Amino acid sequence: MTVGDIATIVGLLVACLVALLLVLVARREADAQRARAADDVASIKDEARSLLTDAQRREARAAAREDELSAEQHVLTDRERAVRAREDAVAETDRSVARRAADAEREAAERLASADREARGRLEALAGLTADEARTQLIAGLVADAVNAGAAQVRRAEVQARRTADARAKRIVVTAVQRTVVATSSQSAVTILPLPSDEMKGRIIGKEGRNIRLFEALTGVNVLIDDTPDAVVLSCFDPERREIAQSALEALMADGRIHPQRIEAAYADAVAGADDRTDAAGHDAAERAGVTNLHPELVRTIGRLRLRTSYGQNVLEHLVESALLAAAMAAEVGADIDVARRGAFLHDIGKAMSADVPGTHALVGGELARRFGESAVVVNAIASHHDEVPPDTVEAVLVQAADAASAARPGARREELDQYVERMDKLEQLVAAHPGVRRALAMSAGREVRVVVEPTEVDDFALPQLAVAIAKHIEADLTYPGEIKVTVVRELRASATAG
Known part of the structure; x- marks a missing residue:
């Protein structure tokens, strides 16, 4: 056997030993896990038994508590029945007491009424009057006292109101007059025209005075040249003729050519331009007074008043001043400013037609304004400014006050x-x-x-x-x-x- 074989055998033995050790270790771990699992199962069983025991004890306690609550419910039910019975008894007692009180009250009322009748009979016998007669006398006395007291109170209120109203009215009129700045001199019967140069005098006079004689013959106006330095004076009682002469002479002086033919042409142009001057005067006056949306015929009629005077006061200027005064007073008292201004501006418009239409200028003017679309309050203010018809509004009274204030202004009228x-x-x-x-x-x-x-x-x-x-x-x-x-x-x- 070689060394390699020995090494192989040894390697195999070592591997077997290792595998055996791993098996032993795995078996030991499995045994330990089984032991732990058994312990866990035993613990769980013990805990389950404990929980079951607790549940049984709680169920027993709940059953006992339910028995106690049932017993208490029975007790409460008995008490409620007792309370209801007691309440019924109290209600019956109250009804009985109420019946007794009603009977007692009715009896007392009957006794009181009987005593009252007896006392009233004694009083009527002593006074010699019945109750109705005494009541009538008492009421009459109270009414008389109340009437006297009321009359005294009304008199005191009237005195106080009159005193206050007089002071306020004076303040309003003074304020309105102070705010209105107009010319105060009365109109005269002459017109003064400035001369552009001294040589213009000779042209106006003409050769041997033929120009001035023709001019005076055509216009019916006296021409005074030497009385006023650097000016020409036109004198005539008729304002219309004086205006025509003024217009013609102004045209001649502006042209510079003054001879008989030119004088006749200028006079004809001045006569023909009367309507244009009338319209221009009406529009100018309405603009100065602050009155708008007037009918063209009313504007033309107003313009005619530029040639009309009342006790020396130019009527057109009087209307403008009255409109300004009425508007100022209306603003002070809280009245309608536009109505007061319009009524005051138109209040004397009838003077332009009084010679052609029968009736007073106030009534004629009111009818004219009504015909050309003015409102009823404005028509009433015009017609009532001389009290020929009663004023219906405070604006109509303000028109009367403005008319009087304008006419009474110092220097406005010259009649002595x-x-x-x-x-x-x-x-x-x-x-x-x-x-x-x-x-x-x-x-x-x-x-x-x-x-x-x-x-x-x-x-x-x-x-x-x-x-x-x-x-x-x-x-x-x-x-x-x-x-x-x-x-x-x-x-x-x-x-x-x-x-």
């Missing part, structure tokens, strides 16, 4: 007091000269005359004839703006004395 008194006296004397007139009273600044007649001399049937005769006499002998209303009054009194 003695002239006014003389005119009123003349009117009253003219009316008083009629037979049967006992007294004549000029009222509303001469717009109305009230005539009191002797009842023994003038009967009721003669009153209309007398009124017509007086009106015709005034028309024939007096010159006055607008209309004068004649009212004849006949009063008959009878008295007797018993002896």
Whole structure:
């Protein structure tokens, strides 16, 4: 046997020993695992037995607790029955007490009513009055006291309101007048035009005065050149003729060519441009017053008032000033500013048509404004500004105040007091000269005359004839703006004395 064989045998033996050792180790590990598994199974069994024992004990305790709860439920049920029985007994007792109380109350009421009737009978016998009569007297006395107290309270409130209102009204008017800046001088019967140069005087006069004579003959206006330095004065009582002359002379001075043919052409152009000047004046006045959306016919009618004066005050300027005053006062009192402004601007528009349409300028103006689409409040403000119709809104009253403030502004009107008194006296004397007139009273600044007649001399049937005769006499002998209303009054009194 060789060494190689020996080595092979040895290797085989070693491998067998190793394999045997591995088997022994594996068997030992398997035994250990089986032992551990057996221990785990035993532990689990012990734990299961313990849990089963605990569950049995808990089940026993639950059954015992359920028995206890059932017993308590029976006890509570018995107690509830007892409480219900007790409540029923208490309710029955309450009903019995209520019946007794009601019976006692009814008995007491009957006794009280009987005692009241007895006492009332004794009082009626002592006072000599029945209860209804005493109640009537008491109520009458209380009502009289309340009426007296209320009347006194109303008088105190009226005095306080009047005092406050007067102070506030003065403040509003003063504030409005101070805020409105307008010219205060009255209109005059002359127009002054500045001369561009001294040589223009000679051109206006013309050779041997032929230009100035023709100009005066055409226009009906006196031309004064030498009275005022560097100016020409046009003098005429008719403002329309004076305006035409002004327009013609301005055109001649602007052209520079002044001769008879040119004068005639300038005069014809001035006459033809009257409507354009009227429209321009109306639009300018409406713009200055802040009034918009006027009907074109109203604008044209307003423009005619540029040539109309009232006691020396230009009516168109008066309308613009009145509109500004009314708007300022409306803003102070919280009224409608646009209505007040519009009514004040249009309030004298009837003066442009009073010569063509019968009626006072206030009523004519109101009808004209209504016809051309003005609102009812504006129409009422126009028609009522002289109290010929009652004012319906506070804006209408503000129009009256603005009209009076504009007319009363110092320097606005130039009629003197003695002239006014003389005119009123003349009117009253003219009316008083009629037979049967006992007294004549000029009222509303001469717009109305009230005539009191002797009842023994003038009967009721003669009153209309007398009124017509007086009106015709005034028309024939007096010159006055607008209309004068004649009212004849006949009063008959009878008295007797018993002896």
